[in-house]
Amino acid sequence: xxxxxxxxxxxxxxxxxxxxxxxxxxxxxxxxxxxxxxxxxxxxxxxxxxxxxxxxxxxxxxxxxxxxxxxxxxxxxxxxxxxxxxxxxxxxxxxxxxxxxxxxxxxxxxxxxxxxxxxxxxxxxxxxxxxxxxxxxxxxxxxxxxxxxxxxxxxxxxxxxxxxxxxxxxxxxxxxxxxxxxxxxxxxxxxxxxxxxxxxxxxxxxxxxxxxxxxxxxxxxxxxxxxxxxxxxxxxxxxxxxxxxxxxxxxxxxxxxxxxxxxxxxxxxxxxxxxxxxxxxxxxxxxxxxxxxxxxxx
Numbered sequence: 001x002x003x004x005x006x007x008x009x010x011x012x013x014x015x016x017x018x019x020x021x022x023x024x025x026x027x028x029x030x031x032x033x034x035x036x037x038x039x040x041x042x043x044x045x046x047x048x049x050x051x052x053x054x055x056x057x058x059x060x061x062x063x064x065x066x067x068x069x070x071x072x073x074x075x076x077x078x079x080x081x082x083x084x085x086x087x088x089x090x091x092x093x094x095x096x097x098x099x100x101x102x103x104x105x106x107x108x109x110x111x112x113x114x115x116x117x118x119x120x121x122x123x124x125x126x127x128x129x130x131x132x133x134x135x136x137x138x139x140x141x142x143x144x145x146x147x148x149x150x151x152x153x154x155x156x157x158x159x160x161x162x163x164x165x166x167x168x169x170x171x172x173x174x175x176x177x178x179x180x181x182x183x184x185x186x187x188x189x190x191x192x193x194x195x196x197x198x199x200x201x202x203x204x205x206x207x208x209x210x211x212x213x214x215x216x217x218x219x220x221x222x223x224x225x226x227x228x229x230x231x232x233x234x235x236x237x238x239x240x241x242x243x244x245x246x247x248x249x250x251x252x253x254x255x256x257x258x259x260x261x262x263x264x265x266x267x268x269x270x271x272x273x274x275x276x277x278x279x280x281x282x283x284x285x286x287x288x289x290x291x292x293x294x295x296x297x298x
Contacts, residue, residue, distance in 0.1 A: 085125055086130055087185050090187055102279060112216075129152045134166045136174070175207050182210075184209055185212045215276050
């Protein structure tokens, strides 16, 4: 049986059929790894205290912590420690692409979303799910009870990537729907004109929401391992383009790197956490981003 850390590898996760087990193996492998990492200080438990600041009630000081650290800390109240999260899943046809027949972009995103759902439920954070292609398709209202894990996974397991996409339109709809400040974890390959997508992200930020944008590409879309004459099919329009792979490889790699760099820079400007992923990446890279975002919010 593989070591716990092995469950962070997509090629291992692919061999596990049940989504609930995939989620738990990823989450537990991640938390196990934190014990040997710089994040150990706020690993599984996450900090339940914050430093005492002027204006806090001295009656809220945790004197047991003071006795150990000689510093004043107050216990966080539930309103300070719990965040409401939404898993926002691009379920358009392009997300179903895979070159090597491993996990598709959609499979990878679903595994990651399921693991994040498990982590949030463990922390008693309300978490919900929204799926979209051209329109908003399905939703599960955020809850923190343990049964929510099953509710979210039941919907995720039924999803199939199909239809065209309208990322900007759907994110704008979500921004108009949400009434309370939330953490949105968006999973998409972002194969759409960036300008309206960035405008929609700016609207979410203006509404007081925190956003983690998981930009999920197939390993082949990042590394371009193709040779010879290749017939490419555009997944959402079914248009075909025949090219000589060697003649465009350098230009393609430059373009894809520029595309990701542009998103990285613009998201930084907007205050959006941008996480560039491909389907060969271990899942801990993405989970650390969630952990940092949660800690910053608390």
